[in-house]
Amino acid sequence: MIVISIITLNVAPLKITNLAFVNDLMLFSRRDVISVKILMDCLSKFGLVSGLQLNILKSSLYTTGIHGQLLEDILQLTNVPRDSMPFRYLGIPLALGKLKVSCYAPFLDKITTYIGAWNCSSLSYAGKVELIRAVLQGVEYFVLSIFPIPGTIISRIVSHCRKFLWGSKKPLVTWKDLCLLKDEGGLSLKDKSWNLALLAKSLWNIQWIGLACSKRGTISAESRQSAKSGECSEQGA
Structure with a gap:
């Protein structure tokens, strides 16, 4: 089939x-x-x-x-x-133009589903931070490395993560401070600049793949030319 x-x-x-x-x-x-x-x-x-x-x-x-x-x-x-269009391929929405905010609804639903499945009352702050870093931002990684996500969607993701971490309490530390490196007093969580960094990495990988394919084609052409020259030399001998 x-x-x-x-x-x-x-x-x-x-x-x-x-x-x-x-x-x-x-x-x-x-x-x-x-x-x-x-x-x-x-x-x-x-x-x-x-x-x-x-x-x-x-x-x-x-x-x-x-x-x-x-x-x-x-x-x-x-x-x-x-x-x-748009339609989904490998979990990613594909469209001719810029994706609408509504196209990211399944992405946001996936994050809220993970949060809803965890029992927040039995988790410490350290446990919640680790779940945000390992699971929620792991889910984000796949999408953020492909699309420039609208600021509205990133704000909603941060809001979900912030509510999961602090619950109904007032945030004890701002999200911006939590995204600082550990050496700078933060917890090394990811902020909105992560999206641009992942896109730059994807573009770099694409560039190297293109260079590798081009080099491979050049090597293949040289190999064929060398083999052809060898055959001509043998026939001349």
Whole structure:
């Protein structure tokens, strides 16, 4: 069984053809019938060889900038139900433009669910701080390393963590002071600048991956050229 999401958009500048993770496959196509037909033919041939068939009921088609007869032709060709953006992929909401605050509701719900499952009355301040650092900010890490989170969402996260730590009492220490390093008198919790730091790290990783792939391609080309030169030398001998 194959479960896919087909997205038709202008993929030439992106140079992306597919994204795959375990049993989730996302395929990209140009916004024309010929390109979509080639994609569907490849899926059909793959099914004949492997025995894996496309599960239409669990697959979705997403389109951008396609209307009228062209859209009808593509829908008829794929026979895959059309869905709308934003949608979730690996737990992350994907959209064409900037995400609305409402798109982060599942993210906030996940944090409040964790807090609701803990018995605050039996936890010390040290225990609560460790849960915030290890669990709640661990949940944040995944999302904050992908998106620049709106200030409204970060403020709500801090509010949930602050209420969990102090309960109904008035905060004994400001959150800003708790985010200071331990050497500076804080508890090394994360503040809003963490989001920018994680995004910078992701961009750095992407840059290094691009350099590694480029270097690998150069090495492969040099290897092929060396092998070809060796064959010519042997033939000349």
